[in-house]
Amino acid sequence: MLSMTEKEKIEEEIRLVPIKKAACIEALKIVQAHRRWVSDESIRDVADILDMSPEEVDSVATFYNLIFRQPVGRHIILLCDSISCYVMGLKGIHEELTGLLGIQYGQTTADGRFTLLPNPCLGTCDHAPALMVDNDLYRDLHPAALADILDKYT
Amino acid sequence: MERPLTQHITFPPLELRQYEAIGGYQAVRKAVRHMQPKDVTALVKESNMKGRGGAGFSTGMKWSFVPMDVPGPKYLVANADEMEPGTFKDRWLLEGNPHQLLEGMIVAAYAIQATEAFVFLRWAYKDAAIAIRKAIAEAYDAGYLGKDILGTGYSLEMHLHTGVGRYMCGEETALLNSLEGKRATPRAKPPFPQVSGLFGKPTIVNNVETLSFIPHIINKGADWFKSLSRTADGGTKIYGVSGRVRKPGAWELPMGITMRELIEEYAGGMKEGYGFRGVLPGGASTDFLIDKHMDITLDFAGVAAAGSRLGTGTMVVLDDQTCPVGFVHNLEHFFAQESCGFCTPCREGLPWTEKLLWAIEQGRGQEEDLELLLRHTEWLGPGNTFCALAPGAMEPLQSALKYFRDDFERHIREHRCPYHDPVPAVPASAHLHHTHHL
Ligand SMILES: Cc1cc2nc3c(=O)[nH]c(=O)nc-3n(C[C@H](O)[C@H](O)[C@H](O)COP(=O)(O)O)c2cc1C
Ligand code: SF4
Ligand code: FES
Secondary structure (H helix, E strand, O other): OOOHHHHHHHHHHHHHOOOHHHHHHHHHHHHHHHHOOOOHHHHHHHHHHHOOOHHHHHHHHOOOOOOOOOOOOOEEEEEEOOHHHHHOOHHHHHHHHHHHHOOOOOOEOOOOOEEEEEEOOOOOHHHOOOEEEOOEEEOOOOHHHHHHHHHOOO | OOOOOOOOOOOOOOOHHHHHHOOOOHHHHHHHHHOOHHHHHHHHHHHOOEOOOOOOOEHHHHHHOOOOOOOOOOEEEEEEOOOOOOOOHHHHHHHHOHHHHHHHHHHHHHHHOOOEEEEEEOOOOHHHHHHHHHHHHHHHHOOOOEOOHHHOOOOEEEEEEEOOOOHHHHOHHHHHHHHOOOOOOOOOOOOOOOOOOHHHOOEEEEEHHHHHHHHHHHHHOHHHHHHOOOOOOOOEEEEEEEOOEOOOEEEEEEOOOEHHHHHHHHOOOEOOOOOEEEEEEOEOOOOOEOHHHOOOEOOHHHHHHOOOOOOOOEEEEEEOOOOHHHHHHHHHHHHHHHOOOOOHHHHHHHHHHHHHHHHHHOOOOOOOHHHHHHHHHHHOOOOOOOOOHHHHHHHHHHHHHHHOHHHHHHHHHHOOOOOOOOOOOOOHHHHHHHHHHO
16 A cells, blocks of 8 residues: 555646656656565556556556666665776676675675665766765775775665 | 866856856846747757757757647757766766756747756766756746746746666657656657657757757857867867776867877876777767777767767777677677667667677687677668667677677687686696697
8 A cells, every 4th residue: 555645745746747647657756765666566556546557557667777676675786887887897896796795686685785786877987987875876996995885884 | 278068067066146146047038038939049050059969960950840839838858868888978067067957948948938848867867866956946946947937928847857767768759758657668750759749749859968058059159159169060069088098087178179189188098008999989879980080070070981970979998908899798788788679670689689799708609690790780770670779789889890800700719708818828738638638
């Protein structure tokens, strides 16, 4: 069940657009902001509010890289795996990071602290390699800097 | 050297009052009070401003396709998706001077008499989101947005839309689908968005750098804009360089500087110990250029004459210690992943391309793979797919097969990557042992 807050926020988005369906992505973003991920149940709830079929909502949800259809950890690590970062030492960053976390791309640490995802170019290629943890951007990375970065997130 | 786009970039960016103090919002005042919408479009057309989002289409011309006599809403969208690997120029403008973009958007919206405007911003640009949200609120408070702007009767609402991550959202018709809450698949053209765009209404989509230039063109005129450039394409351009150069970065420079100036002077040349092999001049979807192209001019015609595209003007340098096959594999991995899957050649062909490259890179490539890759560059080339993503994906590949063919062949012949996997010094006895087994 969607909470009152979620419902109200979605209703607000619906008022901004000429047809209900057009609020679909915004609705998914609202649900994810409250629950960190979008479950099958949430898909059905969103579909109800927007007069869409759950399949239709799911087809939108699964299209976008940053709508999560599986549970994720408390913090999301987006490691840039695009070209400038590749040239500037992605391999070393990736090895160190997966070593420290003990997980591969797409996985969540056993303590639920981190989910690691590859991400296309973060738009900071002149400071490659780069990654983001939640809202924080880290640039000019060196493998030796990673442990301290992870320590900031509990 | 004038740097209109970037001279007032600061972090944090100028607040509205500070922006006004350096002449900000004068272009809005001038346009909405003293110019007819069609005069604004005519001025931009006269300036010969070409879109900075990659395709280089005339901005004034694009605006002039909007039917001005139809009733109902019209829309303006700033394309701030910027997900092309190697491209980081719009981020600078978004984070460093959001009011400049907003001012350009208001003037552009006025020119086409749009009633609503959107900034379509990618998810990862968190600082830009904060800056733009704040700037929009300030502009409303000051009467530059909302109902009856500066008492002229013209009204405009502006919204910030943050994306949820997909390269396709940058393609202008896919962007409109995404704004409508749908999957970001492209639309058939015609009708062009200028006639039937967002919710079926006339819509203009322009790049952030394009729109950020508009206030300056309004204030200083078409001739001034042309005079900024060294070549027929007017204005300055934000160029960028990443890769193993001494000083990676971005610079606003006259349109038409040479590649040599950019890479050797501004980016400081190659890092100690690295040599130059090639460069993607305008982001991941452009053809490699090499040594012999160093003196070309970096404008739309100059780069096209050399067999590539100016694209976003942000370049990625390939050095002599990075494997060209690995480099291209990384690019095709990106394109295969970001293909929207809507049309078959791209949906099937890009993963195939990626697998072939991976096999070659791993030393498992076959002689005939190169022929197969070449044929992919035709199958996925212009005219064979629904949008420009697939042809864009083939540009670095086709040029790599041309310029770095030896590297591909060596991988196949030696069954290994000569870059990642250097041959260890082999003692003579090992050789004997080896031949013994043969
Ligand atoms: C797959 C794909 C991704 C694109 N991404 C962007 C982008 O992130 N930003 C952008 O301005 N243009 C992008 N474009 C180009 C746009 O479709 C469009 O040409 C541009 O926004 C028009 O703006 P302009 O006329 O100001 O250049 C992309 C094109 C394709 C095919
Ligand atoms: S070329 Fe690729 S990205 Fe473009 S419509 Fe076809 S499948 Fe989608
Ligand atoms: S390639 Fe990693 S930030 Fe652009």
